[in-house]
Amino acid sequence: MVQSSTQSTALGIDAEQYYAGLDSFSVEPLWRNTDPRLLPTEPKSRAVPHVWRYDDVRAQLMTAGRLISAEEAERRVLMLINPGLAKKVETANNLYAGIQLVLPGEIAPMHKHAAAAFRFVIEGSGAYTAVDGERAHMHPGDIVLTPSWAWHDHGNFTDEPVVWMDGLDLPLINKLEANFFVDGPDRLQDESRPADSTERLYSTSRLNPAWQTWDKPYSPVINYPWSQTEQLLKSALDDWSGSPTDGLIFEFTNPNSGGPIMPTMGAYIQALPARTHTEAHQHTSSAIYHVVRGRGQTIVDGEVLDWSEHDTFTVPGWSVHEHINTENEPAILFSHTDIPVLKALGYYQERACPRQA
Ligand SMILES: [Fe+2]
Ligand SMILES: [Fe+2]
Incomplete structure (x- = not known):
C-alpha cells in the first residue's frame, strides 16, 4: 500500500483511477480476475445432467405436427436445450x-451446411435421406450421416410418421464462427447413384472397396444400419463383458481410417448386460445418450438420471458418471460425443473414479 501511494504520487493517479481508465482501452488486469472459470483447477461444465423424456417430447412433437405445416416449420424439430446453458x-x-x-408425404428440401450432422432413427421405417445424390432409406436404429458440406434432403413417402434424433456439432462450429448454410437449387436432388448402394458397398467393416478414392475427412458410409449393429451386439453379449465403465461399447467408424465418423463428432452404440452396474469415470468429452432399448439409471455427479426407451440424456464433460441397467434384459444406448475434437487438440483426459452408489 505504501508503495502504491508513493507511485500514485509520482504518476498523478491512484490505483482505482488507473483501473477505471482501463475500460476505454478494452483491456482488463489479469491479476484482478475473479472468474474461476478462466484458469480452473479442473473443468466444470456449465451444462447440467438432464433427461428429456421421450413421451413428453413426442407428445409435443405430434402437437406440432397438427398445428404447424412442414413448410411453416421447414424443419419440424424440437431442439433439446440444456437447462444449464442459459437457453443457448x-x-x-x-x-x-x-x-x-x-x-407422410413431407420433404425437407435440399440444402447443405458446414455443420456436420447425423440422424439416429427412432420411429418409422422407409423414409429417406438423400446425400450427394444417393437416397439412404432409414429404419429404427439406423445412423445416417449428412457430413459437413454434403448436399442432403429428406423425404417421407411412407404412410407413417417418422421420428429421428438429429445430432449436430452446431455449438462448436458456431463458437468457431465457421458455419455456413446454402439452399439447394432444387427441392430434391437428382438421384445419381442407386438407392442404398453405399450401405451395400460397405456392408462389412473388414472389406473396403479398393477402387474407391476418398479424400474427405469423414466416413464415406451414409447409413450404418441397425440390422448389422443389432447382430453385432447380440453376438458380443454372448461372448464378452466389455469395458468396466461402458459395457460392450462400439464406435461407428470411418472404414478408410478406422477413426471417428466425422472430425467433430464420435458415435457409439453400447450394450449394458442385464443388472450391470458399471465402474465410474470422468472424461473431458461430453456425451448425449439416446436409449435404444431398456431401462436404467446413470448417476452423474451424484444426481440420478432415470432413463427408459427412447429418452435422451446428457452427461457433461468431466462429470463423474456410472451406468446401471436395472432390468433383466440388456440395455442399449446410442451416444454421440465430442471426443474427436478433444483428442485432435490433445485435450482429452479420462480418469477412473470411486463409484457413487
Ligand atoms: Fe441439414
Ligand atoms: Fe463415460
Whole structure:
C-alpha cells in the first residue's frame, strides 16, 4: 500500500483511477480476475445432467405436427436445450440434439451446411435421406450421416410418421464462427447413384472397396444400419463383458481410417448386460445418450438420471458418471460425443473414479 501511494504520487493517479481508465482501452488486469472459470483447477461444465423424456417430447412433437405445416416449420424439430446453458441452442457443451418429425408425404428440401450432422432413427421405417445424390432409406436404429458440406434432403413417402434424433456439432462450429448454410437449387436432388448402394458397398467393416478414392475427412458410409449393429451386439453379449465403465461399447467408424465418423463428432452404440452396474469415470468429452432399448439409471455427479426407451440424456464433460441397467434384459444406448475434437487438440483426459452408489 505504501508503495502504491508513493507511485500514485509520482504518476498523478491512484490505483482505482488507473483501473477505471482501463475500460476505454478494452483491456482488463489479469491479476484482478475473479472468474474461476478462466484458469480452473479442473473443468466444470456449465451444462447440467438432464433427461428429456421421450413421451413428453413426442407428445409435443405430434402437437406440432397438427398445428404447424412442414413448410411453416421447414424443419419440424424440437431442439433439446440444456437447462444449464442459459437457453443457448446447446444440448451439451459442443453438441446439439433435436427430435424431428416428418409426416407422410413431407420433404425437407435440399440444402447443405458446414455443420456436420447425423440422424439416429427412432420411429418409422422407409423414409429417406438423400446425400450427394444417393437416397439412404432409414429404419429404427439406423445412423445416417449428412457430413459437413454434403448436399442432403429428406423425404417421407411412407404412410407413417417418422421420428429421428438429429445430432449436430452446431455449438462448436458456431463458437468457431465457421458455419455456413446454402439452399439447394432444387427441392430434391437428382438421384445419381442407386438407392442404398453405399450401405451395400460397405456392408462389412473388414472389406473396403479398393477402387474407391476418398479424400474427405469423414466416413464415406451414409447409413450404418441397425440390422448389422443389432447382430453385432447380440453376438458380443454372448461372448464378452466389455469395458468396466461402458459395457460392450462400439464406435461407428470411418472404414478408410478406422477413426471417428466425422472430425467433430464420435458415435457409439453400447450394450449394458442385464443388472450391470458399471465402474465410474470422468472424461473431458461430453456425451448425449439416446436409449435404444431398456431401462436404467446413470448417476452423474451424484444426481440420478432415470432413463427408459427412447429418452435422451446428457452427461457433461468431466462429470463423474456410472451406468446401471436395472432390468433383466440388456440395455442399449446410442451416444454421440465430442471426443474427436478433444483428442485432435490433445485435450482429452479420462480418469477412473470411486463409484457413487
Ligand atoms: Fe441439414
Ligand atoms: Fe463415460
